[in-house]
Amino acid sequence: MFASDSSSSHLSTYSAEECPPVLERLILIDGANFMHSVKTVYPSDSTFDQRPNALPLAFFVHNLLSHGHNVRVCILQHMLHRNIIQNFYAIEVLSATGLLIQSKLNGKEADDVCLLTIAREYGAVIISNDKYTNHRNFLDVPANRFFGFRPVSIPFDADTVAMDYSHLLRVQAEVEIYASYEQFLSVVRVPIGAPIYPALLTSQSRFPIPKDFRLLSLLYQWYTDSTYLMVFLELPPTSQFVGEINDFPTSFIDYWKMWCKKRKKVFLAALSVSVGGAIHFGFQLVIIDPSQDSFIDFVKDSIESHYGSKFERSVLEDIWSVIVSMFFVGAIVGALTLQLISEKFGRRMGLVFAYFINSFSAFLSTFSYFINSFEVYTVSRITLGFGLCLSVGIGALYLSEISPKKVRGIVGMSTGISVQLGLVLGALFAMPNLLGSKTLWWTMYLVEGIIFIFALFAIKLFPDSPGYLLKSGETDLAKYSLTFFQGTSDEELKVKIEELKTEVEGSTQKGMIEVLRIKEKRERVLISVIVMFGTAFSGVAAINAFAVDILESSGLSSSTSSYINVGLSFVSLLAACFSSAVVDKVGRRPLLLWSNTGILVCNVLIGGLLLAHDHNSSSLLSVSLIICMAFFLIFFALGPGPLGYFIPSELSGQNSRSATQGWTSLTQMTSRAILLAAFLPLKLAVGSGLCYIILFIAPITAATTYLYFNLPETKNRDQKEIAEAFNELPRFWRAKKMLKSTLYA
Template identity: 35%
Template sequence: MSSSGIVTSASTVSTTNASKKGKWPPLRTTFMASIVALGSSFSFGFQLLITNPAQGSFIKFLNASKHSNDPDDARIAHLENQWSVIVAIFFLGSMTGAFFIKTVAERFGRKKGIMLAIVTQITSSLLAITSYWIVNHYLFAFARFTMGMGIAVAMGIAAMFVTESSPAHCRGIASLLNGVCLQSSLTIGAVLAMPKLLGTEDLWWTLYLFQLTINTVVLCILPVVHESPSYLASQEVKHHDIFKSKVTESVKFYHEIPYEDAERIAETLISTHQISRSQETIFSVWRSPFNRRGTLLGMMVTVAMAMSGITVINAFAFEILMDVGMDQDTAAFANAFICVFSLAGIMVSTWIIDHFGRRPLIITTFGFLTIVNVAIISLMWAYSETQNQIVSYLLISSICMFNFLFAMGPGPISMFITGELVPQTCRSASSVWTNAVMAAVRFLTLTSYLPVKNLTSEPVAYAIFFIIPMIVAVVVLYFLLPETKGRNVEEIREEYERKALLQ
C-alpha cells in the first residue's frame, strides 16, 4: 500500500469513529492527558506564580540566608535585582532541560520519560524544602534550576505523548488539557501563595510540599496508562505478532474502538513509522526544508508567546499592582482574581479550538494582545502622571483581558503546535528547540526587565519588551502558519510541496 493510501485508510477509520463519538476525547485519552498535565504543565504554572504574591517572604528568606552565610553583613539591602535572578534561574534550568527532551523521550519512551522527569521534580521540591530549614538561598536557587530542568523535560514529552495518542478528530481538545492544568495551577498558586495563607515567612516551604504531593500521586498513577502508539510503532521489530499486538492494544486503549479497527490503525502506524525509523537529531532536523519550516514556526509561536508580556505578568503582577497604590493584601486578592480570567480563557478555548482551528485563533489573539498591551502601557503612564484610582482599576481590567486572551490562544496552542507541524521522526528534536528558545527568552526577559524598568519606568520597559514582538508574530504567522486542525503531517507536507512547486 502507498503512503497516501495508508494515510487515507487511517483518516477513514478516524473519521468514522469521530462521527460516532463527537469531538470530545475518549475517556482514557482524557485521563492520560490529565495525568501527564498534572505532572508537567500544572507544575510549570504553579512554579511561575508562587514566587509572585509570596515575593516579600522569599526576599526575607534571601536576606536571612545572606546574613547567615556572611555574619559581618548585617545590611538589609534592596534585593529586587538579586531576587529576579533567582526567579529567572528556573528558566535557565528549563533551557538546559530542553536539550534532554529528545534523549529522554527516545531512550526511555514517552511514559517512562515523563516519570523520570517527575522524579526530578520531586527531588527538587525536597531540596527547596531543605533550603528553608537550613536557611540557604544557594540551595534554593539550585532547587529552582533542577525544577526547571524536570518540568521542561516533562512538558516537552507530555505534548508529544498526547499528540501521538489522541485520535485526530479530538487532538486539539486533548492537547488543551495541558493548558487547562496550567491555567488552573496559576489560579491555585496565586491563592495558596497569598501572604494571608501559605506565602508567609514560616509557611512558604509548604508550597513545595503541595507540589511534591501532586507529583507523587501522578508518579503512582502513570504506570497504569499505555505507552504512545506512535512511539511503539517506531521501535525495532523483533517479534512481529507481539510488536503489532502492543501497538494495537495501545490504540484500542486510547481510541476506545473495537479491536479490528484498532488493528487497522496499528498497521497504518507500523507501516508509516517503519519506512523511516531513524530519528532526526537536534542538528539534522534543520536539513529538510519542511522539517526546518515546522520547527521555525513552532519556535516563532513559543517566542511570541513568551514575549507577549505574560512572563512579566506572571512574575511581577503582584508588584505592578502594588505600584498602582494597592496594599499587600489587596494586591494579593487582585492577583488571584486576575488569574481566574486565565482559567476562563482556557475553558472557552476548549470549545472553539477544534471548531475555528489553530491558525485563526492564534493570529487573532496575538493581534488583540497587541492592542491590550498598548492599553496597559497607556494606563501605566496615566497612573504615574495622575495617581488616579480609577486608572488603576482600568489597568487591572486590562490585565484581566490580557490573561483571558492569552489563555484562549497563545498559551495552550504554543504547547502542542510544533508536534502538529513536524513528523514523528523529528518531533522530539523540534521540541528541544522550541522549549529551549522559549526558556531562554523568559530567562533573559526576567533578568533584564527589572533593571530596564529601574533605569526608565514601568510603561517604557513594558513597551520596549512587548510591543514589537507581537506585531512581528502576527505578520509572520499570517503568511506562513498552516492550519493543522484535523490534519495529519503528511497532508500538511503535501500542501507545502504544492505551494513550493507553484513558486
C-alpha cells in the same frame, strides 16, 4: 428525455386537503449525489472537509418520514466507510433504521442503475440532481418522477423547525426541493385505482414504511435542541449510536457522559500528565511574586546565620533575582536534553524520570527551610526547572501521540489549561496571609512533592505512545496502545498501524541539529519556535511574574494587588477552558491569529496606561489598567497560552517531533529567562510604560505577521494533509504584489 406519467394526472383537480384515499410512492434518494451537494452545508465538520456529508441527508430523510412518506437511500457499498463520509454515524443510524439500500453492483454508476431499476419496477420517485443521461435503457421512467434539490441559506433555529410544510419541502439541513408541496404531493400520493396501483402495493410489501425511526428522531432532536451548538462538540462516530435506544444521548449530560466514557483513558492520561507537570509549571511561575518578601527574608536570615553578613534590601533583592532565574537555567538544560531523554527512554519513562526529579526538587526545597540554607534552595530551583521543562515538553509529545484526531485539540489544550490552573493556585496560595508567609512557604513545596509521587505511579499505569513503540519495533505493544487509548476496531487498527508505519519508515530519527539541515523540517521548527516566541514575548511572562508589582505601580496597595492578581488568573483559567471547547471547531490557525491580534491591542493599551500613570496617577487609570490586563489574559488563554504547547507536536512527524519540541521548549525557557532578567532593570531605567512598550509590542506584531503567512491549519490533519495545507496559505510576495498594484492603480 423521459416519458410522462398519466397516473399522477388524477390529482390535478384536487387540493392537498381534498385528496381521495391514496397509496404512497416510495421516495428514493440518490445518497452519493445528495451528500456531495450538501458537503459544506451546516452541520459540517469544517469548511476544509470536502467529503460527502451524511448529517443533512439524515435530517432530510427524517423530514420526509415525519410527514408520512416512505423513503429509502441508495448508496454504493464501497462508499460506506467513515474515512469517505463525514458524520458517518448518521449513515449508521439510517442503516439501523432500515432505510439504506446498498448497491453491490460494480461500476461508478451502479447506484444509478439500482435507483432507476427500483423506480421502474415499483413506481418510485427519485430525488437527485443527476440527469441520468448515460442510462438510455430507462427512458420509460416518467420524467415527472424526478425531483432536483438545492441547499438554501435558512436560519438554524426553532422557527425553521416549525416552518409551514405546505410552503416548500424544506428541512433543517438547509435543503429544498425544486417543487411546491402540491406538485410534489401530486406525484408521490397516488389514488387507489390508478393504473400503477398494483406496483405500489408490491412496493409497500417490499419496502414497508419503518414503524420505528426513533433513533433518527433522537439524532434530529439533538441538533434542533441546539445542544450541539452550545457545547461545540461533535458526536463521536461510533456504532454506539445504533445500539440500545436508551443509550442515545438526548441531553448535554447524557452526551457528555457518553463522550467522556469513550475517551476516558485518554483523559485520565491527560490528567496524570497535567498533575505531574503543567500545573506545577504555572504554579512555580507565579508564587515568586506575591510571596517575594517572605523568600527575601529567608535569604537574609540564611546569609546572616551562615556567614554573619548583613546586606541592604536592594542587594538582597538582586540575590533573590538570581535565585529566581536559576529555575530557567535548569529549564534550558531540560530543553536541550528533552529530545535525548524522550527518544532514549520513551515518552512514558521520560515522564517517570521527570516526575522523580520534580519530587526530589520539591522535597529539597522543603528541606532547605529547615536547615535555613538558601544555597540548597537555589540548587532545588535548578533541578525543579530541569524536571518541569521535561514534564511539560515530553507530556505534550505523549498526549499528542496517544490522542485520536477528533480530540487531539481538546486533549492537547489540557497542558495550557493546567498551566493556567497552576497560575490561579499559585496566585491564591502564595499570598502572604495564606501559605506565602515567612513560616509557611515550605508547605507549598511539601504538597507539590507528594503530588509528584502520586503522578509518578499514575503514569506507570498507562502504555507508551503507539508511535514511539512502533518506531522501537514493538508492533504488538503499539497495537495494544492504540486499542487501549482509542478503542479502535480491528479494521481501524490495521489502517492506523499502516499510517504510523508509513510515517515512521519514511525517514530516520532526527536530532535537534539534524532537523535544521532539512528545509521542510527547518520550516516547521521555525514556525513552532515563532509560535512559542510570540507566546513568551506577548507580555504574559511579565504579568505572571510581576503582576502584583505592575498593579502596585498603578497606585494600588499590596494586598489589593494580590487579590486582583488571583482574580485575573481565574479569568484566564475560564478563558482557557472555553478555548478547549472551541479549538476543534474553530481551528488552530484562526484561534491563534485572532488571539494574538487581541493581545497586541491590549499591549498597546497597557503600555499607554502605564506611560500615562508614570506622569499622572489616578483611580481611573488604575481601573482601566486592570480591565486591559483582564482582556489580555483572556486573549492569551484563548490562543497562544494553550496552543503553543501542542501546535509544534501536530506540525512535526514522528521522527522529528521530539527535536521540534526541544527547540520549542528551549525558546520558551530562554525567552522567559531574558524577560525576567531584563524587565525590572529596564523598568527602573525608563519607567513601567516604556519598558512594557519596548519589550512586548514589536515581538508580538512580528510573530503574528509571520504566522499569518506561514502557519497552516493542523486540525484533524495528518502529516500529508498538513503538507498540502501549506499550499493554501497566503503568500507574502502575492500580498506585496497586490499592494503595489493598488498603489499604482
